Amino acid sequence: MGDILRIGRLELRVLDLEKSVDYYTNVIGLEVTGREGDRVYLKAWDEYDHHSIILQKSDQAGMDHMGFKVKDIYALEKLEKKIEQFGCTLTRSSENTRLAEGEAIRFKIPTGHYMELYTDIKQVGTRVGVINPHPWPDGLKGIAPHRLDHCLLTGDDLETATRFYKEVLGFHQTERITTVDGEVTIGSFLSCTNKAHDLAFVKGPDAKFHHAGFYVDNWYEVLKAADIxxxxDVQVEVTPTRHGITRGQTTYFYDPSGNRNEAFASGYISYADFPTITWTEDKIATGIFYHRREMVETFSTSLT
Ligand SMILES: [Fe+2]
Structure with missing residues (x-):
């Protein structure tokens, strides 16, 4: 593992804040940890930091930014220099710009999305604690994922985006989708941990959000998520199935603003020397939906 520890937070823009809070607490099963102005802060039961999802009231759905947690301030300063050298415009946000957060650096990645890196966030712990903990707390609601797991974004130049994540931020590419001749990257799956992906891109318009993946334990929990x-009465876009890419088990659905969510389980583990797996465009449907082997039309067109 390098300097970046994990995906730490996503700030999602939502149209109706109260309706969204109801959905993210009762259907997804996150806990509200704070509220200030037009923002509500939430975390999954198994996460220690103050929040992993921020809902921001807006007139347009989508992602404000994704935040990745860095191991310490020295790593953050080192990354800041490398990001500037790559040519990204970078700003520093001061402590308490948002609730419970310390300083962060914010910059635009090659696909036009905003990313933040930070090390400082208040740790609030979990209800099972860290001394002789029970495996899960009582009173969980909804899908009750363990954590925010990854996000998928769309962008045009995935070669440059991949180079940025590998060379500047130290991610490894676990999988890619290319045109049959291998010339153009149309999907890129990147990991900064030993997970199958922490962040992924598929070819599409710049700066758009495809989905946020929440981690559940296993195949039965994916099935149960769809039951929930x-x-x-939440619209399910893709009923439980398996991905070829990542080998994860999955179901896709939408939040009240149309932001796509996923309940995701399993997937292999990857190390820094993991060889990048290639899927060719003619097998893309098998890579994404391993059983049906057919694309779901809304899956590539419905973006926020
Ligand atoms: Fe996903």
């Missing part, structure tokens, strides 16, 4: 969605 139907119980709550």
């Amino acid at each position: 969605l139907t119980k709550h």
